């Protein structure tokens with residue numbers, strides 16, 4: 001069993017990057033003196049920030065040569081295009097998306113898009129390796145609850161039982177690029193993995209450009225890439241679920257991904273009960289976990305996203321055991337409903353997690 005550190009939550013009063021993210025569509029902020037060029041846009045129902053280092057790495061004598069705004073704007077626009085393309089494949093609600101088509105009542109789909117098939121296979125694999133805690137076949141359940149819809153209401157027990165009969169990986173067979181549904185009503189929901197996947201694709205793209213370093217923030221997911229020189233790590237604040245304007249601490253990330261799943265992110269309230277968006281596949285209801293949020297740090301965006309959801313569903317004891325004995329390499333910060341924060345062993349020993357910091361890069 002790896003060492004697990006229990007941190008007493010210490011609230012910090014800090015402004016956060018997210019507070020600055022108020023503009024939608026493609027807008028940007030930057031002056032020549034700024035270290036970063038920031039671009040903001042919306043995709044997958046989420047506000048996205050692309051933060052690019054302005055330093056080109058070139059020197060004119062002793063002077064730094066900065067990229068032109070037009071260049072940085074073009075690179076950020078490429079990121080926005082990638083996000084839109086991935087949205088058009090994996091959105092559950094967009095009537096023009098491939099996922100929407102697959103979710104329609106039909107049996108077999110031939111020659112599906114390769115990217116769709118690849119992520120579906122990875123999702124099935126993660127589902128198997130998390131004992132079904134992460135499950136992309138929950139579409140009928142998430143649609144029934146419609147937590148982020150216009151007028152969400154608590155469904156009846158019968159409705160939940162009925163929706164659950166259409167869930168489960170055994171209802172789908174993926175053979176190459178052909179998908180067969182044994183239950184026409186089964187629906188896919190990539191909500192717990194698609195943003196992290198998009199983040200990976202965008203980050204890989206940025207690494208292939210001449211941008212030296214930066215970060216991308218995509219809802220509850222953030223990636224950092226490149227090297228800042230001597231100070232190579234980015235500091236990412238972990239939101240305090242009991243007061244989302246505060247953080248419980250910071251992780252330091254160097255070329256990696258942080259993904260957060262929290263009960264404070266998307267929810268509705270009825271009769272003073274909070275119904276959040278992370279479903280327990282065993283019950284078809286919002287998961288009654290002792291966890292309020294899970295932040296996963298690892299080197300793959302899709303995995304970080306899926307794992308943060310899965311660990312939330314598992315609950316803290318099983319999640320910490322999974323960290324020790326499970327198949328994946330990752331680190332995690334768990335904030336519990338009782339106010340404690342659990343940190344996995346390597347974060348502690350490598351001093352990647354702190355509960356105080358003088359200034360921040362961003363907050364998740």
Ligand code: AMP
Pocket residue numbers: 133134135136138142189190191192193220260261262265266277278279280281305306308309313
């Ligand atoms: P995240 O914020 O990454 O934890 O993803 C939550 C979203 O994924 C929800 O809004 C649902 O669309 C979907 N979802 C909810 N519960 C699960 C689950 N147990 N496994 C996979 N996807 C889920």
Ligand code: MG
Pocket residue numbers: 191192193259261304305306307308309
């Ligand atoms: Mg997730």
